Amino acid sequence: KAGVTQTPRYLIKTRGQQVTLSCSPISGHRSVSWYQQTPGQGLQFLFEYFSETQRNKGNFPGRFSGRQFSNSRSEMNVSTLELGDSALYLCASSSSTDSYEQYFGPGTRLTVT
Amino acid sequence: GNSVTQMEGPVTLSEEAFLTINCTYTATGYPSLFWYVQYPGEGLQLLLKATKADDKGSNKGFEATYRKETTSFHLEKGSVQVSDSAVYFCALDKAAGNKLTFGGGTRVLVKP
Numbered sequence: 001k002a003g004v005t006q007t008p009r010y011l012i013k014t015r016g017q018q019v020t021l022s023c024s025p026i027s028g029h030r031s032v033s034w035y036q037q038t039p040g041q042g043l044q045f046l047f048e049y050f051s052e053t054q055r056n057k058g059n060f061p062g063r064f065s066g067r068q069f070s071n072s073r074s075e076m077n078v079s080t081l082e083l084g085d086s087a088l089y090l091c092a093s094s095s096s097t098d099s100y101e102q103y104f105g106p107g108t109r110l111t112v113t
Numbered sequence: 114g115n116s117v118t119q120m121e122g123p124v125t126l127s128e129e130a131f132l133t134i135n136c137t138y139t140a141t142g143y144p145s146l147f148w149y150v151q152y153p154g155e156g157l158q159l160l161l162k163a164t165k166a167d168d169k170g171s172n173k174g175f176e177a178t179y180r181k182e183t184t185s186f187h188l189e190k191g192s193v194q195v196s197d198s199a200v201y202f203c204a205l206d207k208a209a210g211n212k213l214t215f216g217g218g219t220r221v222l223v224k225p
Contacts, residue, residue: 031210043202043215064197082222090156094211100145100164102211104156 001025004093004105006076012111018079021108025072025093033102034066037088039108046089049074078110086112115140119216120204126193126223134188135217136177137204144205146170146179147213151200153210160188160201193223 005024013019025032033056034046045058049068066076072093078085088109092102119136145164149157149167158169160176166181177188186203203216 031211033213035213042217043213044203045212045214048211050211058212092157092211092213100147100161100162100206102213104149104158106154106156 004091004103006091006105006108008108009106010109010111012113013020013081014113015081016082017081019081019110020075020077020078021089021091021110023074023076023093023105025074025091026103029095030072030091031064031094031096032068032072033075033092033094034076035090035092036060036064037090037107038086039059046076081112083112086110115144115205115207115214117203117205117214117216119201119219121217122200122220124219124221126221128195128223128225129192130191130223132188132197132221134201134221136186136188136216138184138186138203138205140205140207140214141183142207143181144207145199146177147204147206148175148177148186148188149202149204150213151202151218153199162190193221195223195225197221198223200212 006030031050033048048056088107090107092104094102116139147162148160161172163170163179169178200218204213
């Protein structure tokens with residue numbers, strides 16, 4: 001079974017631009033969660049989607065948004081990029097909202113200049 | 114709110130040494146507890162988990178026991194290998210939601 005895939009793997013953007021990251025979960029998994037990893041703040045939860053509905057949200061500004069499609073693929077969007085948004089963005093999928101096992105993708109490395 | 118505290122690294126060991134990484138948590142109720150490992154340039158891999166008090170999670174020679182009385186979930190391995198060099202994250206998930214709260218991570222370097 002294929003794992004979680006994220007595209008693109010690397011991205012360089014300029015301050016003020018917007019960016020869209022994509023995540024394809026493991027086949028059959030309906031829950032997708034997004035995390036931001038930075039050296040200063042560590043791993044922080046962004047949001048979680050299940051069956052196209054956002055079920056949980058972390059403490060991030062409204063510039064960070066996401067959505068999930070009927071095939072469970074998810075996208076996250078960051079508008080008006082700031083230098084501090086440079087990070088590794090990880091998505092994770094699981095088979096249900098309380099399966100307690102999340103499978104992570106390799107991440108998208110976003111650099112904002 | 115929920116929080117996870119783990120020992121800061123880096124932890125440098127020789128091959129076949131004993132590894133312990135301390136992890137304590139703050140949460141109401143009974144969270145599920147996890148250890149994840151991140152190898153260079155990769156995402157996170159679930160190493161082991163425990164979903165209730167006194168459960169012991171184990172995998173690939175690593176073990177951790179859910180201690181409710183001390184709110185701890187320390188990771189141990191009896192004999193490390195160079196291939197165990199990675200960053201280890203302790204995490205908790207409080208009830209339904211797939212919303213992990215992570216510790217700061219501990220970098221482990223095993224030298225031959």
